[in-house]
Amino acid sequence: MKKIILCITILLILTGCTQDNNEVVNILNWSSYIPDEVIRDFEKEYGIKVNYSTYSSNEECLAKLSSAKEGTYDLVFPSDYMIELMIKRNLIQKIDKSNLDNLENINYNYLSYNYDYYNDYSLPFLAASVVLVYDSEKIKDDITSYNDLLDSKYKGEIILLDDQRVVIGMALMALGYDMNDTDSDHLEEAKDWLLKLKENVKAFDSDSPKTFMISKETSIGVIWNAEAALAMEENKNLKVVYPSEGFSVSIDNFAIPKGAKNIDNAYLFIDYILEGEVMQKIIEAYPYKNVNLETQNYLSDTYLNNDASNISDLMFSTGSFVENIGDKIELYDKVWAEIK
Amino acid sequence: MQRHRHLKNLFIFLVFLFLYLPIITLIVFSFNTSPLNILFEGFTLEWYGKLFSNTTLLEALKNTIIVSVVSTGISTFIGTLAAIGLQKYNFVGKNFINKLLYVPVVIPEIVLGISLLSVYTLLKLNLGLGTLIVSHIAFSIPFVIISVRTVLNSMNLQIEEAAHDLGANDFKTLTNVIIPEIMPGIISGATLAFTLSLDDVIISYFTAGPGSNTLPLQIYAMIKTGITPDVNALTTLMILVIITVLIISSLIQVRKMKKEYAR
Amino acid sequence: MKNKSKFLYLSPVVIYAIVLILFPILYILFLSFQTNDNYGGIIYSLTLNNYIKIFDIVYLRVLFKSASIAFITTVICILISYPFCIFISEKKPNVQKILITLVMVPFLTNSLIRTYGWIVLLRKEGVFNSILQSLNICDGPISFMYNNLGVFIGLVYTLLPFMILPVYSSVSKIDKKVLEASEDLGANAYHTFTKVIIPQTLPGIFNGSLMVFIPAIGMFFIADLLGGGKIMLVGNLIKNQFLVSRNWPFGAAISIFLIVITFLLVKLYKKSGGNMDDLGGF
Numbered sequence: 001m002k003k004i005i006l007c008i009t010i011l012l013i014l015t016g017c018t019q020d021n022n023e024v025v026n027i028l029n030w031s032s033y034i035p036d037e038v039i040r041d042f043e044k045e046y047g048i049k050v051n052y053s054t055y056s057s058n059e060e061c062l063a064k065l066s067s068a069k070e071g072t073y074d075l076v077f078p079s080d081y082m083i084e085l086m087i088k089r090n091l092i093q094k095i096d097k098s099n100l101d102n103l104e105n106i107n108y109n110y111l112s113y114n115y116d117y118y119n120d121y122s123l124p125f126l127a128a129s130v131v132l133v134y135d136s137e138k139i140k141d142d143i144t145s146y147n148d149l150l151d152s153k154y155k156g157e158i159i160l161l162d163d164q165r166v167v168i169g170m171a172l173m174a175l176g177y178d179m180n181d182t183d184s185d186h187l188e189e190a191k192d193w194l195l196k197l198k199e200n201v202k203a204f205d206s207d208s209p210k211t212f213m214i215s216k217e218t219s220i221g222v223i224w225n226a227e228a229a230l231a232m233e234e235n236k237n238l239k240v241v242y243p244s245e246g247f248s249v250s251i252d253n254f255a256i257p258k259g260a261k262n263i264d265n266a267y268l269f270i271d272y273i274l275e276g277e278v279m280q281k282i283i284e285a286y287p288y289k290n291v292n293l294e295t296q297n298y299l300s301d302t303y304l305n306n307d308a309s310n311i312s313d314l315m316f317s318t319g320s321f322v323e324n325i326g327d328k329i330e331l332y333d334k335v336w337a338e339i340k
Numbered sequence: 341m342q343r344h345r346h347l348k349n350l351f352i353f354l355v356f357l358f359l360y361l362p363i364i365t366l367i368v369f370s371f372n373t374s375p376l377n378i379l380f381e382g383f384t385l386e387w388y389g390k391l392f393s394n395t396t397l398l399e400a401l402k403n404t405i406i407v408s409v410v411s412t413g414i415s416t417f418i419g420t421l422a423a424i425g426l427q428k429y430n431f432v433g434k435n436f437i438n439k440l441l442y443v444p445v446v447i448p449e450i451v452l453g454i455s456l457l458s459v460y461t462l463l464k465l466n467l468g469l470g471t472l473i474v475s476h477i478a479f480s481i482p483f484v485i486i487s488v489r490t491v492l493n494s495m496n497l498q499i500e501e502a503a504h505d506l507g508a509n510d511f512k513t514l515t516n517v518i519i520p521e522i523m524p525g526i527i528s529g530a531t532l533a534f535t536l537s538l539d540d541v542i543i544s545y546f547t548a549g550p551g552s553n554t555l556p557l558q559i560y561a562m563i564k565t566g567i568t569p570d571v572n573a574l575t576t577l578m579i580l581v582i583i584t585v586l587i588i589s590s591l592i593q594v595r596k597m598k599k600e601y602a603r
Numbered sequence: 604m605k606n607k608s609k610f611l612y613l614s615p616v617v618i619y620a621i622v623l624i625l626f627p628i629l630y631i632l633f634l635s636f637q638t639n640d641n642y643g644g645i646i647y648s649l650t651l652n653n654y655i656k657i658f659d660i661v662y663l664r665v666l667f668k669s670a671s672i673a674f675i676t677t678v679i680c681i682l683i684s685y686p687f688c689i690f691i692s693e694k695k696p697n698v699q700k701i702l703i704t705l706v707m708v709p710f711l712t713n714s715l716i717r718t719y720g721w722i723v724l725l726r727k728e729g730v731f732n733s734i735l736q737s738l739n740i741c742d743g744p745i746s747f748m749y750n751n752l753g754v755f756i757g758l759v760y761t762l763l764p765f766m767i768l769p770v771y772s773s774v775s776k777i778d779k780k781v782l783e784a785s786e787d788l789g790a791n792a793y794h795t796f797t798k799v800i801i802p803q804t805l806p807g808i809f810n811g812s813l814m815v816f817i818p819a820i821g822m823f824f825i826a827d828l829l830g831g832g833k834i835m836l837v838g839n840l841i842k843n844q845f846l847v848s849r850n851w852p853f854g855a856a857i858s859i860f861l862i863v864i865t866f867l868l869v870k871l872y873k874k875s876g877g878n879m880d881d882l883g884g885f
Contacts, residue, residue: 024551026550026551027550028550031561031564031565032565032566036396040395051550051551052396052550053549053550053553054561056564057847059846059847059848059849060846060847062849063845063846063847063849064846066644066849067457067461067845068461068466068467068549069461069464069465069466069467070464071466072466072467072549072550073550089644156746156749162832164847198833201833202746202749202831203749203831203832203833204831204832204833205564205831205832207561207564207565208564208565208566211566215726215727215728216727216728217726217727217728217749329848330850333848333850334659334661337661337662337665337835337840338661338664340832340833340834340835340839348686348690348693349690351686351687351690352687352690352691352702355683355687356705356706358683358760358763359706359709359760359763360709361720361724362709362717362718362719362720362721362723362724362760363709363712363717363720365720365723365724365730366716366719366720366723369723418615418616418619419616421611421612421613421615421616422612422613422615422616422619424612425609425612425613425616426613426616428609428612429609429612429613431609431613437616437617437620440620440621440624440625441616441620441624442869442879442882443624443628444624445882446813446817446865446869446882447817447861447862447865448817448818448820448821448838448861448865449818449821450821450823450838450841450842450858451631451821451841451858451861451862452627454631454841454845454854454855454858455627455628455630455631455858456623456627457845458627458630458631458634458851458855459626459627459630462630474623477619477623478619478623478624481616481619485616486880486882489880490880510608535710535711538711538713539710539711539712539713539714541714541715541824542821542822542823542824542838545824546845555713556713556714556715559713559715559716559719560715560824563715563718563719563722563828564828567719571716571719575712575713575716578712578713579708579712582708582711582712583708586704586708590704
């Protein structure tokens with residue numbers, strides 16, 4: 001018994017030591033977003049330990065942020081509509097831009113959106129779109145719209161994101177409605193549309209849908225542009241489509257939670273990421289739409305020539321954003337529970 | 341009874357094949373040159389080297405070991421005392437406490453996980469190694485109590501009285517008489533708590549915070565975003581450790597039995 | 604003196620039971636009567652709406668599907684474990700010991716890793732399909748996972764030892780002499796099995812069923828990984844309420860509902876003569 005107590009004491013002391021490791025920054029970020037290498041480089045350069053946790057949807061980010069004690073996280077990366085919600089809920093604080101030397105690197109086209117018009121609380125990190133991608137070796141038809149996917153010959157061939165707003169939004173767009181429609185009849189139609197589509201769906205996955213396309217588990221995907229681009233590097237037969245009915249886009253942002261304990265380190269991290277060459281490493285590893293002007297100079301041809309990753313500013317502006325719909329989210333929840 | 345011996349052995353073999361197939365697969369692929377885990381392309385030890393530079397994975401392993409060892413230690417201590425105390429003494433509400441102790445054993449893990457998460461949120465506790473350890477203690481203690489109690493029930497109660505009669509005080513009786521007698525129960529309870537803690541996904545999923553990623557959580561994230569073969573290498577090493585421990589413990593048992601037999 | 608040591612023995616466990624078991628459950632019960640404010644917050648109120656919502660056809664379907672998947676998993680586990688344990692119990696005692704230890708070994712390794720092992724085997728370009736293709740057994744790849752089959756394989760695999768161990772312990776307790784007596788009295792193998800063996804091993808089967816059925820309802824990660832996120836079980840539903848839809852009161856209500864079901868199943872188990880301590884003592 002004494003030995004056990006001794007062991008416990010030693011362990012507690014040991015864990016105490018590793019915990020008190022002076023400088024840390026607690027980051028809550030999307031899974032598959034910043035390569036390990038960038039984090040390690042930051043740790044080496046500044047001597048700050050990065051505690052990295054991940055989420056796979058904006059809702060999960062909100063849940064984690066609001067259920068954890070204030071001060072648990074120092075930096076988060078929510079998308080547009082979630083920024084708006086977090087400002088309303090008083091979860092994030094104003095960014096002191098004077099702390100950031102690399103501020104001017106940000107592409108001004110991606111500032112001043114309605115969700116945070118003066119960018120008081122958020123700064124764009126990168127932008128994403130949801131694209132349709134298919135394997136032209138297996139799918140001989142020309143797919144141009146979401147409705148094409150209902151064809152029964154694509155049984156078990158489709159991978160969708162595990163994201164209720166994006167998927168239900170896609171159904172609404174396919175039916176000619178707005179992707180943020182909250183009319184219960186329209187949602188009913190969307191549900192039926194999705195139930196029909198589900199016959200063809202192999203899986204819902206937000207974390208790594210590219211794996212399904214690379215391993216040829218599926219031949220059609222409606223997935224994040226970076227995932228599509230990565231899949232295209234492995235499988236040259238993949239074709240990208242921006243569907244005729246519309247597509248959803250999002251801008252992911254840096255945001256600092258209220259009560260962040262290591263706020264200076266969070267600023268250091270943001271500034272580090274905003275460096276042209278650092279962002280280049282991130283963008284090349286996870287080829288989303290780059291919103292850093294400095295980085296644009298370093299990007300490889302592979303990135304620039306890929307239609308999925310390098311979507312033009314003009315094209316991006318035709319996409320629709322997910323918007324906050326208040327308590328109507330319950331209707332979406334129900335549709336989601338029903339189609340799953 | 342011997343009629344269908346071959347068929348019966350075949351059935352046993354098939355069940356074992358089912359149990360071991362995924363593990364054998366991972367062990368084989370840990371030596372594969374291709375990182376894709378699809379076809380075996382050639383032999384390499386590369387992944388074993390890579391494993392030791394994968395800091396994320398190693399840190400998760402460290403956290404897992406800390407959480408398991410600390411929570412096992414504390415729950416074994418509390419659980420053993422509790423099992424003895426609950427057998428020895430009567431008190432108001434004993435029945436109720438006894439019933440409560442079964443709750444973590446029978447309710448779905450997810451329910452315990454979200455209840456603990458809600459309480460941590462209510463109390464505004466920082467999610468991290470601390471909450472993780474407390475949560476693991478929460479589900480381990482009943483298993484320790486049950487294991488110890490099983491041995492206690494079969495123990496000869498007169499031993500304790502005899503010790504008292506011979507002038508041993510309570511503490512001496514506990515450490516010199518009771519504990520050695522119930523050691524098998526304590527060990528099996530601790531082993532059970534340790535294994536449960538080592539492999540817990542569901543409760544950790546809800547109660548971990550920044551910087552307290554455990555191995556199961558890390559692997560869950562990796563399966564979703566793309567696993568690298570160094571995870572296979574880690575699994576192979578862990579299985580090696582388990583088998584070594586098992587062999588050593590059974591050797592000790594055999595030696596003990598031989599000794600007793602010699603007596 | 605007596606009271607002091609009584610206090611030392613019992614206070615930790617009493618504090619533990621109240622703080623880490625009773626209080627969390629009472630708090631969840633409290634939460635289940637509150638209203639969700641759509642931002643993940645809670646509006647204090649006293650409402651039954653969350654319970655009424657469970658009986659919405661959409662959520663009832665999830666419950667029903669979950670229960671049937673858990674039930675089928677339990678039945679498959681019985682069908683595998685029962686003959687397995689009987690065949691093993693016919694071996695020599697030493698061999699029995701080794702075989703039962705061998706059953707446990709895989710379960711000492713990480714359960715997610717083993718699930719990943721199944722993914723490697725089952726996926727479209729996985730080991731099984733590659734073998735089937737190279738042997739020309741079938742022309743197209745077979746979908747082993749991202750469907751119900753995958754979920755069943757995962758659940759049965761993960762929960763099988765929880766059936767094997769209690770069933771084995773009840774099978775090994777059967778007195779061989781009783782079997783001989785039954786044969787001497789002229790009972791044929793079939794009668795011996797139904798009249799002697801089954802009744803004696805029933806508590807073990809009940810025990811195993813409880814230890815398989817209940818976890819099977821809550822194992823969201825198996826459905827996530829092997830079902831391709833297409834199959835929503837109660838576990839996934841609760842997880843979503845807490846981590847995605849941020850409707851904690853509804854999640855709490857479903858949890859209370861699960862606790863009640865568990866409680867009823869345990870009552871049934873005790874009524875059939877099961878011992879509570881057997882549930883936790885593998």
